Amino acid sequence: MTPMKYPIEQTDPPRSPRETLPTMYDLPSENPEEPGLPDEFHALQPELLRLTFQPPNSPPGEIFVGTDMNLYYNVRHPNWYKRPDWFAVVGVPRLYDGTDLRLSYVIWQEGISPLVVVELISPGTENEDLGQTTRQPNQPPTKWEVYERILKVPYYVVFDRYTNQLRVFILNGDRYQAVEFIEPRIWIPTLEVGIGLWQGIYQGIDRLWLRWYDAGGNWIPIPQELEAIAQQQAQIAQQQAQTERQRAESERQRADAAEARLQQIQQRMRELGIDPDTLGEG
Template sequence: MAASDRHRRILFRTIETLEAHYAKQPDVYVSGDILMYYVEGDPHQVISPDVLVSFGLEKKERLTYLVWVEGKTPDFVMEFSSKSTYNDDLGKKMDRYAFLGIQDYFLYDAEGLFLPSQLMGFTLVDGEYVPISDDGDGGLHSDVLSLDFHVDDVGLGLYDPVAEAWLQTPAESAEARAEIAEARAEQEAARAEQEAARAEQEAARAETAEAEVAQLREQLERLQRRR
């Protein structure tokens, strides 16, 4: 499906961010744009979420997601809507995900042109999707993921309210660590310069004191010679 550079960039970043967030949990599977077959023996019963998260599954590479093999459907799916997909995302796909029992369904419009709201979220209640209300800070909370989704300068930000931290990709985390290390190095260099300046001041004071002592000795010697 054709998509803009912005759409593709934010989609890939979202998957990468979620993968990094769950990297240390071996039973959380994160994927995207993978064919998910949900009726054994019927290859026409297939759907392909842009983003999915499934708890209780081994973290491994898969060619396809076979529901009858995995024993469950994903817990969270997200669609990145475009001009050619937004009607299905709000219609047939939404109905299909509800039928499959997927708990949280989120939609994001990278261009802000097609969905009623740029970011939308739904949670399954009695077999039907109910809209998730704004958390008061412009974000939508997924109970399944325990994460907040926000439209931000990056495009789509993910926030962990427990850790009180914005999620980052591995590259972003590495860059942040490098910036912190650079700032610390600059602070250490500044402290070293301050110490060197203090040492110079102490040396200058010592020289001044020595000069004063020498001058006093000369004066004392002159007085003694006059006697």
């Protein structure tokens, strides 16, 4: 689709932003000037976050999760964007207008900023991810400025897989404040889930991963783990049923043996001229 021109001059009464401003259909989902694809970790880690992001107080149909997707944030500069490694928005339809998969996330169309943004540090992005770069003249704002001052993202999470260091910044007023950890995890009350570092195997790789956990402090399982749990529970139930059958069979065998012994005794008594049926009478 041919991009719409901006701004649009009009003499008619103002129309809806969906009619007058670029939408996700007009704005590219990837920048052709940035060739290449994310490395394997940048593919696997967001996937794990997506699979375990299950806020219990938000219906799945009202949650959108974006991975390496262009996020357009300035209606006056519709071509300016940032591309978070992972972000989550609560309170918007899972599908665009309830019907379509998004190509990009366009703030002036959606009306709601991300609640959480996650950046995975690469050797060339550390300074920008941690707000250690400054805006150059006539250039878009830095990533930190966009998340902190423009979108006002409440939780900004930065993970360095090379040092396994987790940093979390919480919006305090209009500035980010770094969280001091007792352990590398943080609870997000508005979501009723938390995010932290988990040591485990995902897609065959054993390392520290970012992962969401529930109110009980338990790591939220992915579908494969749920399947494994279900299989384990089925095996336990099967073993318990087998044990119960064996116990019942043992009880039956003991009862049969006791009955056989009683019959032998009664038969011997008859051979001796004693009627076992009359014992205890008189």
